[in-house]
Amino acid sequence: MIESWFRGTRWISRASVAIALALSIALAGCGDSVPPSSNLPIGSQxxxxxxxxxxxxxxxxxxxxxxxxxxxxxxxxxxxxxxxxxxxxxxxxxxxxGASIGTASSGVHPYTGERASRQFQWPVQNGVVSSGFGIRNGAMHDGVDIAAPVGTPVYAADTGVVIFSGMLHGYGNTVIIRHDASYATVYAHNQRNLVSEGARVACGQQIGEIGRSGRTTGANLHFEVRRDNVAQNPLAYLPEPATSDGISFAAAGGS
The missing domain is CATH 3.10.350.10 (LysM domain)
Structure with missing residues (x-):
């Protein structure tokens, strides 16, 4: 059970501490096989x-x-x-x-941040990034919101161990996966969590369904990438979708 809910950009979990101490070798995930793009500017540069x-x-x-x-x-x-x-x-x-993705008036501009060498896969195959990372309405938004119909599958962004599966204040049904000694990902507002604490999950394995639990204005997945318990911009860790993919970008909204 989480001892204290998300405080600022940090979270603390007895389970995460125990599992982190038990894992002496970082878990290998399919995200590590994605070529780093930190030196490749996007679009027209x-x-x-x-x-x-x-x-x-x-x-x-x-x-x-x-x-x-x-x-x-x-x-x-x-x-x-x-x-x-x-x-x-x-x-x-x-x-x-760049001008390859999204609309010119998009409030969630894709890939304007610094690219990370560590990469994950998208946790949803079809959805609209409705709200980005950063200051929103005077408060810090620690992840991105991906809007999709209730029941849409939510997938693990990489191989890892489930360190929390349950209800969090404001976040609703939430799954937290630790991937290695540094990285964890958060999946919130689920309709259902399909994995239990302590379970090992594979990259791309379904772990939940998109819902409206917690504090949200509509059905969406609130997705976070955390490095050493500090929230990072998830778009820096996700591959740029091709035009044929089911991920698009829209004006700001979400939870």
Missing amino acids: RAVTHVVAPGETVYHIATEYGVSVGRLMAANGLTDPRELRVGQVLTIPGAYR
Whole structure:
């Protein structure tokens, strides 16, 4: 049982600690077989820029785009975060805009963040990314929401061990899978969880069904990637869907 619910961007679980200590060898997953694309800009290679708005900080902007504060400051010649000025145009390091996926007016722009060498597979085969990672309505959104009809299968994004399967406040029916000593993924708002705590799951194995449990405005999967218990931008860890795939991007919404 989770001892304390998600606090900020961190979660604590007795089960996760016990399993982490028991796993002396990292679990091998199909995500590791995906060639890293961290050095391959997406689309037309137009650098992403951001105009600083009132009230924004370096930390908030870095979080929104999934880059580190240090890289953001270095890319823009900032030596002190207090140097940030309203109206200043910042270049987002390692981020490029492409036009291959989604609509021009999309509120969840695909792949504007820094690409990770560690890759997972999409947890849903058909769905719409309705809300992205970062600050949303003044609060941190720790994952992405993938909207799909109730009952749509939810799949494990990689091989791992289920360290939690049950209800979480706000998250509803939730499954958490630890993949190795560093990485875990979170699958929330499920209609049903199909795996139990302690179970070993394969990459691509069905672990649940999309639902509306917890605090949500519609049927969707809330999906998180956590490294050392810190939430990361999931799009940096997921392959870019081909135009024939069932994943698309839409205006912001979701849970």
